[in-house]
Amino acid sequence: MAGALNPGGGGAASGVFGALRGWLLAPSLIVIGFFLLAPVCMMLIYSFLTKDFRGGVIWEFSLAAYDQFIFDRGLFGDEPPKIEWIYITIFWRSIWQAAIATILCLVIGFPTAYFIATRPAATRTVWLFLVTIPYWVNLLIRTVSMKFLIRDTGPLNEWLIQFGVIDTPIHVINTNIAVQLGLFYSYLPFMVLPIYASVERYNFALSEAARDLYASRWTTLREVLLPTVKPGIVAGCILVFVPSLGAFLAPDLLGGAKTFMIGSLIEEQFKGNAGNWPFGAAASMILLTVVLIVLMIYARQQSRAEERGH
Numbered sequence: 001m002a003g004a005l006n007p008g009g010g011g012a013a014s015g016v017f018g019a020l021r022g023w024l025l026a027p028s029l030i031v032i033g034f035f036l037l038a039p040v041c042m043m044l045i046y047s048f049l050t051k052d053f054r055g056g057v058i059w060e061f062s063l064a065a066y067d068q069f070i071f072d073r074g075l076f077g078d079e080p081p082k083i084e085w086i087y088i089t090i091f092w093r094s095i096w097q098a099a100i101a102t103i104l105c106l107v108i109g110f111p112t113a114y115f116i117a118t119r120p121a122a123t124r125t126v127w128l129f130l131v132t133i134p135y136w137v138n139l140l141i142r143t144v145s146m147k148f149l150i151r152d153t154g155p156l157n158e159w160l161i162q163f164g165v166i167d168t169p170i171h172v173i174n175t176n177i178a179v180q181l182g183l184f185y186s187y188l189p190f191m192v193l194p195i196y197a198s199v200e201r202y203n204f205a206l207s208e209a210a211r212d213l214y215a216s217r218w219t220t221l222r223e224v225l226l227p228t229v230k231p232g233i234v235a236g237c238i239l240v241f242v243p244s245l246g247a248f249l250a251p252d253l254l255g256g257a258k259t260f261m262i263g264s265l266i267e268e269q270f271k272g273n274a275g276n277w278p279f280g281a282a283a284s285m286i287l288l289t290v291v292l293i294v295l296m297i298y299a300r301q302q303s304r305a306e307e308r309g310h
Helices: 009-047 064-070 085-117 121-136 139-150 155-162 176-200 205-212 217-228 230-245 249-254 262-269 277-309
Strands: none
Touching: 009 277, 064 085, 064 277, 085 121, 085 176, 085 230, 085 262, 085 277, 121 176, 139 155, 139 176, 139 249, 176 230, 176 249, 205 217, 217 230, 230 277, 249 262, 262 277
């Protein structure tokens, strides 16, 4: 009735909201600009500055920080350039550590999310509550607790020895396994929750139809369920991989010198006056660039897949 009495009412309302759209978006744009874009721009500028010998930076623009990350020119910088494999190795270690942590979270997180989504509606909240309880405690405290748990004289080894599973303590601390446990424990809910949201919206009648057509459970999982919940799986993988790539608490507290990751390298450069801020900023920008490239490749593949689907 209102539309019939005032045919132009919809256009007028949209015009009013169109005029206010800029003001309505202003708070979010200010927050994004101040807390996201401004720090990134500062890091970008600092990555092109020169390190002061006494600490801090000199406002002389150069590519020295990026050159230090890629090339080794000797102690005094007067030798022929060689590839700096130390930092490249740290970067590569960070990538595969983050990839393994993502795979572990997916292997455990997918069945967990599926289990929760298939419970009665009255109990799903309880299961989600149990998954998110660790996030009520600070990440630093949780990581220190993990270190206490898996150390040579910790409860884990004591229980295994007490029940006769092992005779001597298993050395886990200061190894790659310890770092993996820390990353897995820290970011598992980031995998469970997006997959749970996708599985909860899944129409289980599709699985029943597949079984009626004599499809096995594995075929139903591979051909029906996984393609349907793929957005949740991809979102979970991104939410685990990206923070794991730049993590520094787990490598610092649970790992040793052989488990040094890019996040630890960046953190070390901003400690005290002896740090190298331009180098830390350059390493941060390299890490950010790699992450953005990966996300852009995925977004491009998704857009192509949607175009083929249409």
